[in-house]
Amino acid sequence: MRIINTSEVTQIVSKMCIDANYYLSEDMKETFNKSMDREESELGKKIFSQLEENLQIAGEDKIPICQDTGMAVIFVEIGQEVSLQGANITDAINEGVRKGYTEGYLRKSVVSDPIERVNTKDNTPAVIHYDIVPGDKVKITVAPKGFGSENMSRVFMLKPADGIEGVKEAILTAVKDAGPNACPPMVVGVGIGGTFEKSALMAKKALTRNLNDRPDIEWVRSLEDEMLDEINSLGIGPGGLGGKLTALAVNINTYATHIAGLPVAVNICCHVNRHVTEII
Amino acid sequence: MTLGKVQLLNKDIIMERHIELPITSEVASSLNAGDYLYLSGEMYVARDAAHKRIYELIEKGEPLPIDLKDSCIYYMGPSPAREGQVIGSAGPTTASRMDKYAPTFLDKGQKCMIGKGKRSKEVRDAIIRNHAVYLASVGGAGALLSKCIVESEVIAYEDLGAEAIRKIKVKDFPAIVVCDDKGGNLYDL
Known part of the structure; x- marks a missing residue:
């Protein structure tokens, strides 16, 4: 069994929440640029150029790409040869979200109850999907989702x-x-x-x-x-x-x-x- | 002031204009769906929770935390500002969630709404009868739009966090007229 302490998960999730909200992935950027060249409407081109400038400002000036920094959706694939030690994995992930959204100046958009609607002030809880897979690794995908x-x-x-x-x-x-x-x-x-x-x-x-x-x-x-x-x-x-x-x-x-x-x-x-x- | 013209695919010529806030009925009536505006001046920022509270105060006939007369409300909830920044990311939120409250607000004197996406028939009717206007700014361009905000202050409902009411001052804030007081609707053109 490979031992992984869940404090490592907390650190990684925190960083991923921040990175996801400031930088778009390379494949998204590439597709965005290719699509931009194909737009024919003048207003459409104008919007595309604003969005391109927006991405640049986000990365350079450290302003989230969008103010809706999302509810954190997290996919976790845990290798069945891994033994997770330390805090409960769900708590460790939520701690990472709390840390990332607070330290990363990200908006706290989560309410604790769908009807009573009181903001939890730290963007937790995340929506977490677990999968048990072969192997001795843990694969984590953080996908902040705007509403x-x-x-x-x-x-x-x-x-x-x-x-x-x-x-x-x-x-x-x-x-x-x-x-x-x-x-x-x-x-x-x-x-x-x-x-x-x-x-x-x-x-x-x-x-x-x-x-x-x-x-x-x-x-x-x-x-x-x-x-x-x-x-x-x-x-x-x-x-x-x-x-x-x-x-x-x-x-x-x-x-x-x-x-x-x-x-x-x-x-x-x-x-x-x-x-x-x-x-x- | 007319700055220039932009040709839209399958659409009419679009006018670019600089507008000083507040937008009065007279100014609103001079705007047409598709006009590309650069706004300067003061506006309020409020979204779902603040709208609900103000709506309840109006229903009870109690005093409001903001003066709705000739007001412009930007539907937005910013991300937190870093040290030295006026505001964090500050793009529009979906306007249709405010459709339940907007006709009442417009009947009480609000003249301008800024958000993104479609509005209900009730809101479009209220725009016509009150000579108001609905503008869209570019969704998902929050970092860029934050650069057009030169002052920002929370003025009510601080407990709502990102949903608190703010007063902001903007300079050359880009927005497009979607619904005008002649019944024009850019999304239907």
Whole structure:
């Protein structure tokens, strides 16, 4: 067994929360720049150049890219040959979030109860998803999620007879309804299959995929390309103010499902698609 | 002052204008959906929780912490400022969450709202009847927009943290007219 003290997890999570909110990943930046060159609307180009300048200011002047520094969504893959010692792992992760959001001048956007709505003042608790995997490593992904786009996300419980056409319609419906609210150009995460909650989790995880990585399944690759083209013919455009570039990418994950169902989840993210991964 | 024109894809010519706050009914009526504005002057910052509290005070007929007459409210909750910074990241939040409260605020004299995203028919009707205006600033450009804020002060509801009401002073703050008092709506154009 490899022993890992959870205090190490706290330190890493803290740093990741800060990094994710000040610097966009290389693959996102690359896609952003490529998309920018393809925008034809003058106002769209103007919005793109503001967003580009925004990223530069964020990094140089240490101002978060977006004031909505999100609810911290954290994926943890724990190798089954790892023995975690020290504080309870969930407490250790939340301590990292508390430290990162406080020391990193990040906004505290979490309320302790959905109805009573009292701010916890330290952005905890995080939403943590654990997986047990083979090996002796711990892989952590921190993906702070803003709610302008989160609020526009959907789960559709389609019928098997709806098939791929139904899936396409569901994705386009979610994107059209999101429109300017979700801060386009957006990244669209999609989960197809599984159960109600599995589809939503896949859609969330799809947003954290490196944009240069493509799915192994051929129809999924084609669907990603087709949906990106379709979304970019809707005319919503940067900032929702009209133009060609409504989405930067469509990432789709799939899983086995039940004979009676075809769940489709669409998790929309704005152009500030933040995620950082570290392996201990 | 008209500065220049921007050609939009499949859209009319757009005007760029410098506007001094406050925006009165007369100024609001001179604005058209699609106009690209640079705002200078004072405005309030408030979002969900502060709107709920003010709305409840209006319903009870009690005094308000801010003067709504000819006011401009920026729907925003900033990230904390570092030492030496006026404010942290300061981009717009989704305006539709304020739709429940906005018509009442407009009927009480507010003239300008700044946020992002679509508004309800009730809000658009209230804009028309009150000769007000709804502007969008660029969502997710909080670092850039913070540079246009030259002063910031919490003036009410400090207990709400990021949702406290602030008074800010802006200089050449970029915003686009989305809904005007003629019924124009940029998202529908």
